[in-house]
Amino acid sequence: MQDKHLSPLNLVNRLQDILIAIFLASFIGDPLHIDSFKLGTIFVIITIVWDILSYLCFTYSIEDSQIVIKKGVIFKKVIHVPFARIQSIEHSQYFLFRPFDVEKLQINNASKGSSKDKIQLDAVKTYVGRVLEEKHKQYQNQDVNDEVEQSDVAKIEDSNQEEANTQDNGYAQYKISTKDIALYTFTSFRVFITMFLIVHITHGEVLDFAISIYQKGFGSNMISLIAFTIMAIIIALLLSFIYTMFQFYDFTLVKEGKYLEYEKGLFTRNKVRLSTDRIQSVLIEQNVMGKLLKIMTVKIIMASDGSDEESSQAVVLPILNSDKYAEMMNDFFEWIPLKTVEKFSSRKRSIWLFFRNFDWVLFIIPIVIYFVGWTTLTYSLVVIGVFTFFYTIGNAYFKYRVSSIGLTGSTKDDYLIVSNGFLFKQRNYYVGWHEIQSMHFESSVFMKRNSLAHIVIRIRKGNSAQTAGVHYIDYDGAKKVYDWYRQ
């Protein structure tokens, strides 16, 4: 396929430019004493001409070994992406485009450039995506074959065995049920965080509005206040449920041989297929609610060109029951050894240390009170201080309980399991030796005296780094992990 244009539907994507042009014209027309309407017309014409020109200048060719994109109206730019370098291809289809069989493709090649250089085909027929997937697959297999040719006989046997294994348990599928979506919504604290953010962004106007409705409708006594609050929370939960429903509508995760593929969404259908050796880390999250109900969320961390959550850290199993944990992990992530050979946990002393590291900040409060005197500001400071004090005690204890680092063996093919906690959410990272970009071993003089150390690792996530660390673990244990990495 040589120098093809995108689907003309791409111009629909650009309609927002016209809105922006009109908005801009109305905004700057008045202060410049120019008729906004005329200025708007000129702006809109320029925008349309520009969009059509850039549409005409954007072409892509799928060649034997690479994809070539040419773009730019004034500054021409040619981008070459060899298929062998492609990490994954993200498909997303807006529901209005579905009848036309058109989708958006984002090609991740995990270069560390700016987001401006994203390789994206905004609107192409779906068969283009299929062709690209086919080529990508072909080149990845070729990669593997090359390796086998280079290495000795033993390795060939090894890889044959591996292939046989993957054929044995190559296929696994997970489909989300409405019940799971509901569980996922109600066990995460996102609702409350979102509510808080909405109140914060609107400077409490939403709250004022709600209170005014409440006062009109119910008068004001304690019982109706409580009822109103509960109702508000229920409505927020419902909205959040509907939102999650749209996002995770018909979520399917399929594992086929060496490939993992997930698909989700109602209005915009997202589909990503990636080779399992492109996964940087498998992350298991569980908050306090999850701990009580014995459920957790599994995510994968990937290298991509986008920095957004969607393409760097994808939810692959929104709800996973603890008792099904081993079975499911075995089905979908069979290359990850679940058995921990060695495990080093945080020391009890860390409760005090975690607490101390944050709470010295609270000493500011008495100092402020001393200088400023007793005002309403200091009153709320004290309330915040007391709240933070107890909250951080709980947080420190939680961190102590969940912090640990484990090894599944002593070779380079083994995995490191980093488990830490923050704000009552436990995170477990499964990272292979080859995926750890660097490891830090830290221990101050005082820590060494108490035989304590930190281990911090960096993993590639999206187009930047994810730091995962355990703090205040046993010095010798940390040393062991560090030596394992240095081998």
Place this chain on the structure above:
Amino acid sequence: MKKLPESVKTVWLYSAIITIIVEVIIFTVATIGVKYLDWKYVEYILPVLGTILVVWALVDMISIPYRYAFHQYAIHEDRVEIKNGFIFREQVTVPIARVQNVDIEQGPILRHKNLYKISIYTSADSHEIAAVTKEESENIKTQVMRLAMEARNAR
């Protein structure tokens, strides 16, 4: 484990002195400026903040011999190791196979002493060796890049 070249102490001394001078100028001007503006609390915040920063830079300056003594690096066949810090000790290991590229930089003070700063990039983060001589910098670059190519092809 290799140490940095001795002359890096002078470089750090110069940069600490420059930092202190710049900070003193900025905060003196700002404090005087704010006096005229009559902001109630900002008046106190600026000199306090300025003093903290200057003291910090002074500590930095005094601790140069210690920093020098404890900043070490080593380039092995399969990994780069960097050690840092006296009171807060830190060791970093970067496997050569993870290295994406090596940058050699030189600021004005480093140029004066004919030294180079080395940044080693993986696909996620970067690690610095504060100063090396010219030939050493070339050595590190060629060695690390050669080993990185080998390691990647071997995998």
